[in-house]
Amino acid sequence: MKKAIIILLLSFTFFSCKTTQNITSxxxxxxxxxxKRGYWQQKVDYKITADLDTLKNQYKGKIKLTYYNHSKDTLNKAYFHLYWNAFQPGSAMDWRNRWLEDPDRELDKRIQALKPDEIGFVKIHRLEQNEKPVTYTIVGTVMEVNLDKPLLPGESTVFDIDYLTQIPLLLRRSGRDNKEGIDYSMAQWYPQIAEYDLQGWHTDPYIGREFYNVWGDFDVQLKVPENYMVAATGDLVNAEEIGKGYSGTKTSKTDSEGKITWHFKAKNVHDFVWAADPDYIHDVIDGPDGVKLHFFYQNDPSIIENWKKLQPVVVKTMAFYNEKIGKYPYKKYNIIQAGDGGMEYAMGTFVYGNKPYNSLRGTVQHELGHAWFQFTLATNEAQYPWMDEGFTSYIxxxxxxxxxxxxxxxxxxxxxxxxxxxxxxxxxxxxxxxxxxxxxxxxxxxxxxxxxxxxxxxxxxxxxxxxxxxxxxxxxxxxxxxxxxxxxxxxxxxxxxxxxxxxxxxxxxxTTHHTDYAIEEVKESDGKTVITIKRLEDMVMPLDIVVKYKDGSQESFYIPLDVVRGQKANPFPEMKRNILPVWKWAIPQYTFAINKKKSEIDYIVIDPLGFMADINPENNFYKQQNATNQ
Ligand SMILES: [Zn+2]
Structure with a gap:
């Protein structure tokens, strides 16, 4: 006979619509x-100009980068990420994927098939520190620079980099011609100085996952053909020259090549992203607390309805995250149809835009969450992916x-x-x-x-x-x-x-320790019911146990854990709670008694809501057999 499915008649208060209390900070x-702990972080200010050649799919870039050493260490080297070198046959990204047990088969085939005019590359033409040429070596996606002069604690230095980049066919996150027809998805697009922190330099090659960047200010000028709409991190500071719905004027200022320069500034961010396409629709709506929400999506009749329907939901989601975590710190957020799938960036996201509404909404709500758990709380995604992906997935x-x-x-x-x-x-x-x-x-x-x-x-x-x-x-x-x-x-x-x-x-x-608690035995002794719980795996937890009686009433039992040294508030306020003596974790079993006869019990369940990651929830449950039904 199939095991009866128990419908738990608890009234759940965890995830009802109560308002969260204000906390005393x-x-x-x-x-x-x-x-308190003398925390420091490096700072970088980027001034970037990029001149896009849409015939060659390349751009010429110039960077003036001011780097501030706030550490207590003297730095003799600096490292830069040249991410787009990953999109070449034989790259570390290509090989890693070939040898994985469960690779993304499409990705490695596509990297290997890239032709010379489809690969990505970053060619350094000039690299100077404080106006003196410096030597460097490039291995894959990482450039190691020997500083002309050691950078002392508290000092800053200026790098000038002139370079030529080829924009790869879009295989992962960034590049040209994404599958939905967006011309340029410009993420990981400029030589980016690696982060240096208490652990030292973070010089991870670009294999796939993910990023850890230096906080600072960006001043970016993007020269693109006049017919392009540009979506980017930061504030557009020359909106009146652009028109295109940015300033309300229809005129735009082009140069002799028919190009126009979009000038953006962003303060206190740790990356800068942009996308460009001639067919973008650009909607701007008011979000919470004066934030402007910008939506960039293709002028494609099959997706417009979804993108309009999405807009008020993004406002509500931002308000919810503001309340749940804290206020979004910028005045702008972009939802940009670009890239592949969904990926978070500074003050915005790239998402696929041509998909069912619920999927679009889910992706955007996820990526928006990263505005908190990555672009404000800037954890190292390469080292602690659970802190950004996990926490974002939670909210x-x-x-x-x-x-x-x-x-x-x-x-x-x-x-x-x-x-x-x-x-x-x-x-x-x-x-x-x-x-x-x-x-x-x-x-x-x-x-x-x-x-x-x-x-x-x-x-x-x-x-x-x-x-x-x-x-x-x-x-x-x-x-x-x-x-x-x-x-x-x-x-x-x-x-x-x-x-x-x-x-x-x-x-x-x-570790990979697991949790497994089991109701080992339920027996009657002196008119009481004696319950024995056993711990079958290494990971230890405090326990919530709910007992339902045949008369329909319920009671909860809480077993605190010695190593936790504390007790939580009652998670089931609608029923009587019994706080039992502490379980000393090193003892593998625990016994307690209920003041009822065994025949009065309907069922007993450990952690009825399933918040504990018990690998075998089946044995968390005891059902009293009904004699007449046997
Ligand atoms: Zn994510």
Whole structure:
């Protein structure tokens, strides 16, 4: 007989539409967390001019880059990313993909098939530091520069770079002629100085995943043919010369070649992206708090309705993220049909635009979330992909509830299923694995997105979701416009919850330990019901247990965990809660008694909402057999 499906008659308060409380920021009490630990970060200011040749699909670029060494170290070298060198047959990106167990077959075939006029390249014509030529070597996508003079702590230096770039056919994220007909998707498009932090230089070759850049200001002039519409990070500072709906005038200023220069400035961002196409429709609508939302999409009758329908949803989603995490720090956000799939950039995103509405909405809500978890809290995506993809996926799932109206007791349940599948396949890898170094694509995807999301949903389970909300707000207010590390986040979670979360962090992020609790035995003794729970795997958790009685009433039992050193608020306020003695984790089983006869029990369930990543939820459940039905 098939196991009866239990409909849990709990009234769920986690994800109902209550408003989140205002928190008292620790900032008011003194130093922020970064200040307390003497945090520093490098700074770079870019002045870039690019002259686009749409016949050759190349552009000539000039960069004047002022680099500020805020570290305590003397730097003798500097490193630059030349990302588009990846799009050449035989590149590291090509080879990595060929040898992966579950590669993106299309990608490696397409890289190998690139013709000389279709590859990407960056050719350096001039490289000077403080107006003196410097020597350099280029290996794949990384240029190592020997500084003319060591850069001392607190000093700055100026690099001048003249270069020629060929814009590759779009295979991944950026390039020309994407599959929906966008001419130029210009991401990872300029020589970009690598980040230097407490760990040293971050010189990851461009294999696929992903980015970690230096905060600074951008001043970018893009010379493009007059018929092109340009979407870009930052404010357009010469709108009156452009027209095209930017300034309300219809005239535009072209030079003798029929080109026009678009001049953008962006302050305190860590990347700059742009896209150009002659057929873009450009809509601007008002978002929350004076933010202007710009939509760029093809003048294609089959997609226009979806793109119009999307616009008010983006306003609501931004307002939701503002409330949930903290205020979006810029005055502009672009949703640009460009690139492949969806990818987050400074003050905007590239997305495929020709797809079913729900998919478009989901992608845009996800990428918009990255405006918080990547472009404001600028974690290192190559090293800690779970901090940007996981946290973004978490708030995207919440937007699905609060903005899209998909009510669910556990909005993250699909990720738990994905995780269990990964474990069952024997392919689970530690979440601390560098993004490009996972053994399989599957483990990366489920790791970064699902297990990353479950960092938060399991913290919500351990500390309570109100405390998690507070943690996310504190994290944002302390670490915005910086590069937080995993411990920076956990330190705030510990402070807000008053709990010790180190064992959870280690088990879930640095190991592949799993959780499996089981209801081992239910027996009657002296008119009471005695329940024994067993821990079958290494990862330890506090437990919520709900007992439903035959008379329809319910009761919850909470077993705190010794290593957590704390108790969460009652997650089931609608039923009586019993706080049991602490479970000392090293003891593999735990027994407690209920003041009812066994015959009065309908069922017993551990973690009824499934927030704990138990790899075998079947044994979390005990159903009292009904004698008359046997
Ligand atoms: Zn993402």
């Amino acid at each position: 620790t900032n008011k009490k003194g130093l922020t967390e970064p200040e 995207q799932d919440l937007a699905n509830v609060y903005v899209n109206g998909k009510i669910s007791p556990n909005p993250f349940s699909r990720s738990y299923s994905g995780y269990r599948y990964l474990v069952k396949m024997g392919k689970d890898e530690p979440l601390s694995t560098f993004a490009d170094h996972y053994h399989t694509n599957l483990a990366y995807w489920i790791g970064a997105y699902d297990k990353g999301k479950m960092v938060l949903s399991q913290l919500g389970y351990i500390m309570g979701f109100d405390k998690l909300d507070e943690t996310l707000k504190e994290y944002y207010s302390n670490w915005k416009m910086k590069h937080p590390q995993p411990d920076d986040f956990f330190k705030i979670a510990q402070k807000v919850s008053g709990m010790d979360l180190r064992v959870f962090k280690n088990d879930w992020i640095e």
